[in-house]
Amino acid sequence: MADSVLYEVSDGLATITLNRPEAMNALNVATKIALRDVVREAADDPAVRAVLLTASGERAFCVGQDLKEHIELLAKGSDVVMSTVKEHYNPIVRALTEAPKPVVCAVNGVAAGAGFGFVLAADYRVVADTASFNTSFAGVALTADSGVSWTLPRVIGPGRAADLLLFPRSIKAQEAYELGIANRVVPAAELRAEGERVARALAAGPTVAYAAIKEAVAYGFSHSLSETLDKEDELQGRAGASEDHATAVSAFVKKETPRYLGR
Secondary structure, three states, X not given: OOOOEXXXXXXXXXXXEEOOHHHOOOEOHXXXXXXXXXXXXXXXXXXXXXXXXXXXXXXXXXXXXXXXXXXXXXXXXXXXXXXXXXXXXXXXXXXXXXXXXXXXEEEOOEEEOHHHHHHHHOOEEEEEOOOEEEOOHHHHOOOOOOOHHHHHHHHHOHHHHHHHHHOOOOEEHHHHHXXXXXXXXXXXXXXXXXXXXXXXXXXXOOHHHHHHHHHHHHHHHOOOHHHHHHHHHHHHHHHXXXXXXXXXXXXXXXXXXXXXXXX
C-alpha cells in the first residue's frame, strides 16, 4: 500500500487516512489506487463494522486531482487522464456508499473536487470549524465526477447544487452545516477525537440495521413510494431476523444496555 494512504482496524473500526499533507492530500494515481483498494477492503471485511475516513495535516482533507501529475498525463492524451473516473473515482464512491456499514468522514480542511465527492459519499460528516468545501470542477472546465452530480443535489437540493456546480466557491464550515453538508461542526483541535467518538459509537451499534438504513435511503431516492414501502418490508424482515434485534429487545425488557455483535 502507498504511504499516501494509511489503514488501521481496531475494535471493529477501520480508519482510512489520506496522507499527503505536503500536497494538500491531492490525488495522484498511487493515492487513488491505494484509497480504492483500502475502501473496498474495509467494505468487504466482516470484522469492520464502521469506517472513519479522514486526512493528515491541518490545511486540507483533499483538494481533488493532483494537477501537477494531471498536466503530465495530459501530454499522453485526454483518454489516459479521464480513465481515472472509471478506474478510481467510481469504485471508491461505490464502495463508500454501498458498504453494508456506516461511513463517517472527519473533514479537517479544504475538500474540493473529488475530495468533496468522497465527503458527500460518507453517511455522516464531522467537520472542523476551519474546513471548507468547493465543487471546483467548472473552474477547470470539467463536469462533476466522484458521484457529486448524484450526492450533492440529494444533500442540499438541485437548485443549490446547480449554483455551487456552475459557480464554484468556497463554502465555509458554518454554511456547510446550514446547507446540510456537515452533520456537526467542531473546533479543529477536537475533530479527530469527535470523529472517532462518532465512528466508534456506530461500530458498537446494530450493524445489520445500519446496512438496511443505508440501503433503504438510497433506494427511496430513485423509486416510488409504493416500491419503497415494499423495500422497507424486505429490509425490516432482514433486520428483524438479526441477532442484534433479539439482543435489543431482550435488553429493553431487562432494562439493560444492549451489546451488539453486528449480526
